[in-house]
Amino acid sequence: MEIQPNKEKLIELAHYKMPFGKFKGSYLVNLPEPYLVWFKNKGFPQGKLGTMLQTMYEIKINGLEPLIHKIQKDYPAVR
Template sequence: MFDRSFLYKLVVAKMPYGQYKGWNITSLPVHYLEWFERQGFPKGVLGQQLSTMYEIKTNGLDEILDPIKKEMKVHQNKY
């Protein structure tokens, strides 16, 4: 069974380090997620979040998060 709270946490999660530190994970550019896919995603929740965003973005499914963003009134931060 899928844990729906995972997507809610994904929508508000921020990148904790690197070039895109402080960005919402849902706003990370595809090329950055592709780099992680080639190098290996980190372990733990962050790795799960990054790999999920990689799958969402590379399959053109970004809009599946829109209802959650709207419900949570999350503004995607880009620096």
């Protein structure tokens, strides 16, 4: 089985911002890893935000942030 990344989902993830709290307005990729670890331990929120945070947690623990920064650069957010 070959895994194919979903381009649109990755672009959306690259431009998704934290909607509340201390890091409100920050791109998820710029959240500190300990903050994502806290969510991992306490439980990610339900819905889209939780999915995005969980995905970013996996990206960060695997050192793949440069991929997200490249996507941000190559596919600017549409305003």
